Amino acid sequence: MAKKPAKSEEPEIEPVRYGEAEGGGCDHSGCTNTEAYRCLYRDRRAVDCSWVACTEHLRVVDGRGYCMRHAGVVDVLLMARRQGTEMLPPDLDDRCASLVRAVASDLNEPVLERLVRWGDTSTSIINDPSIRYTRSDRIHRDPGHWERVWGLATRTGILLRVGVRVEDPRPETVILTAGVTHLVATIPPWIQRHLKGDPAQGSQSELVERLAFQQQLLQALDEHVEKYGVTFPRSLLSAHN
Numbered sequence: 001m002a003k004k005p006a007k008s009e010e011p012e013i014e015p016v017r018y019g020e021a022e023g024g025g026c027d028h029s030g031c032t033n034t035e036a037y038r039c040l041y042r043d044r045r046a047v048d049c050s051w052v053a054c055t056e057h058l059r060v061v062d063g064r065g066y067c068m069r070h071a072g073v074v075d076v077l078l079m080a081r082r083q084g085t086e087m088l089p090p091d092l093d094d095r096c097a098s099l100v101r102a103v104a105s106d107l108n109e110p111v112l113e114r115l116v117r118w119g120d121t122s123t124s125i126i127n128d129p130s131i132r133y134t135r136s137d138r139i140h141r142d143p144g145h146w147e148r149v150w151g152l153a154t155r156t157g158i159l160l161r162v163g164v165r166v167e168d169p170r171p172e173t174v175i176l177t178a179g180v181t182h183l184v185a186t187i188p189p190w191i192q193r194h195l196k197g198d199p200a201q202g203s204q205s206e207l208v209e210r211l212a213f214q215q216q217l218l219q220a221l222d223e224h225v226e227k228y229g230v231t232f233p234r235s236l237l238s239a240h241n
Contacts, residue, residue: 018058018065028057029199041070044088072098076131076146083130095191096146096166100131103174103188104148104164106214111162114221115152118230123159126151136168144168145175152230160230162221176217183220188213 019038026036033054041049051067059071066074073090076097080087090097108127115125128149136144147165151158163177172191176184189209193201201209 016060016063016065018055022052024052026054026057027052028054031057033057037065039067039070040064041066041074041089041092043090043092043094045091047092049092069095069098072101076101079130080132087133094171096168096171097131097133099166099171099174099188099191100146100148100164103213103217104131106210107164107217108150110214110218111150111221114218114225115150115160115162118160118225119152123152123154126153126158160225164217174217176220178221178224181224183224184217186216 017040019040022036022038023034024036025031026033031054033056036052036054037058039049039051039053039058049067049070051070053067055065057068058065059068060066061071061074062078064074073094077087077089112125112127119125126149128151131146131148133146134142134144136142145165145167147163150162152160161177161179163175165175165177166173167175170185172187172195173185174188175182187195189212190201190206193199
């Protein structure tokens with residue numbers, strides 16, 4: 001008698017966890033959803049995020065619901081953990097890590113395309129997706145900062161190091177670097193609106209803003225390479241403490 005095939009055991013899917021339900025509705029500008037939940041982010045001081053949003057305006061990361069800003073921070077922390085580095089969650093109002101992640105995500109493909117174009121058969125591309133934190137260096141007057149890095153290298157060293165960073169003293173300012181040179185230091189338009197208390201733009205307007213900001217950074221990088229080439233002083237990708 002033939003045996004019945006064993007039932008395949010499918011892994012159980014953990015339900016998404018949201019914060020406490022709130023009756024005041026979603027905090028997202030213009031949203032009329034009344035069913036909303038608290039963001040589950042808790043910082044290193046054990047302070048909880050007070051943002052309340054519906055499921056449409058929360059983002060699920062690792063099975064937990066977060067506001068959009070802190071979802072980006074949790075992405076960075078999870079990536080660091082997968083690489084063996086445990087980091088304490090940044091302070092509640094510290095937007096540095098999530099801002100670097102957002103800008104670097106927009107820049108990744110066009111920067112890689114440029115590195116391919118600027119390199120040759122003797123060079124290799126460094127594409128480190130990690131967003132790392134470097135503590136302040138008083139000797140070199142380098143403040144603590146979060147950074148995402150790309151590079152163009154040969155066997156003897158790094159020719160070009162491109163970085164997007166946000167420093168602790170200036171958490172709203174995005175800095176684009178080539179080697180040790182700061183090419184651009186500017187506040188993205190969506191952050192400027194937030195600081196002024198202006199209402200959020202529609203998704204199409206925000207996309208146009210992000211593309212314009214992306215082009216501003218890429219133009220600065222293009223002009224720098226056109227002027228100096230890719231034979232920058234060699235430097236280590238980063239010295240992480």
